[in-house]
Amino acid sequence: MARELNRLSAAFVKSAPVGKHADGGGLWLHKRPDGGAQWFLRVTVHGRRREMGLGSLPHVSLKEARLHADMWRAVAREGKDPIKVRQRQRREAERDLHILQDVARDCFESRKAELKGDGKAGRWFSPLELHVLPKLGKVPIAEIDQHDIRNTLAPIWHAKAATAKKAYERLKVCFRHAAALDLNVDLQAPEKAKALLGAQRHKVQHTPFMPWEDVPAFYASLNEGTVTHFALRLLILTVGTRSRPVRYIRMEQIEGDLWTVPADLMKGRQNAEQDFRVPLSEQAQAVIADALPYERDGFLFPNVRKGVISDATMARLMERRGLEARPHGFRSSFRTWCSEATDAPWEVAEACLAHNTGNRVERSYKRTDFLDRRRELMQRWADYVSSAI
Structure with missing residues (x-):
């Protein structure tokens, strides 16, 4: 069985002639006339043959192709279509790669109608733009935890308490917006960050007035x-x-x-x-x-x-x-x-x-x-x- 599954060698793969060459178990190498080569796997799911690409040479080696083939054959044995499973996984991965600055701007756009002057003055967005996005803007929001938020807000948590509080509140709204977009976020991350930051040591300064x-x-x-x-x-x-x-x-x-x-x-x-x-x-x-x-x-x-x-x-x-x-x-x-x-x-x-x-x-x-x-x-x-x- 092992011999049936591993027909090709690394040396053969490197110099394989044009055509399709079986490694066994549905794994094939397709060598094209232009010199390129592509791995693909054939499996049967619910009586229907499915063919899925596994990558090209030299980016995917023979060893890697066999590992991928083993994984997707196991999925097929469970009665699942490996192509659809992979598509779903890719969608989920793309969903989780939404970076904070994109989510924040989408959140802002959806709330403009609630803001004075449609938010044109920028007061709602500016705490995020000035104090959060420069550090976390390019990070996928699904990867942001309480430690990231704590480290971002710590420099202004006491020194600019009012601004820090606004940035924190806006960030909470952004996380709820991300959850509504079905992104895999930790809704408790801002609250946990606040617990790590502690109470603000800031005395409210009222505007000085003339007697x-x-x-x-x-x-x-x-x-x-x-x-x-x-x-x-x-x-x-x-x-x-x-x-x-x-x-x-x-x-x-x-x-x-x-x-x-x-x-x-x-x-x-x-x-x-x-x-x-x-x-x-x-x-x-x-x-x-x-x-x-x-x-x-x-x-x-x-x-x-x-x-x-x-x-x-x-x-x-x-x-x-x-x-x-x-x-x-x-x-x-x-x-x-x-x-x-x-x-x-x-x-x-x-x-x-x-x-x-x-x-x-x-x-x-x-x-x-x-x-x-x-x-x-x-x-x-x-x-x-x-x-x-």
């Missing part, structure tokens, strides 16, 4: 008539909108003393579902009128070259003046003023800042945004901050 008593003097100092000065004044006067809506303000959003901020410019998933109405004080309307000559491409606060001024433009102005406070901090200045210098109801002050109040059930029954009461409070704030002019 409300100092705001009028700072507001008065913004008197150079530049785009940056106008933008900062409007930001202070309309504290509920944050920097992004102010920088992207367009005249078409304003009607009378009402500025309607598009939902996609508002922060937060809840706010992103509806526009936000901002009552404009007399001072805010005056700032808009003064800034109108600078309008370009529909934007009231354009950048020197293209687009709109950046968030850093206003922050750098305050930094150059040696101030610790930053533009976002005027929200805290306003809220503290409301608490210490006015009798404004808590829910009205919170509504000025576009904060959601109450639980989900309470919000579902609330049908007011306190526009008229906010209009009165914002005018009081404007009168106060402009009192030093």
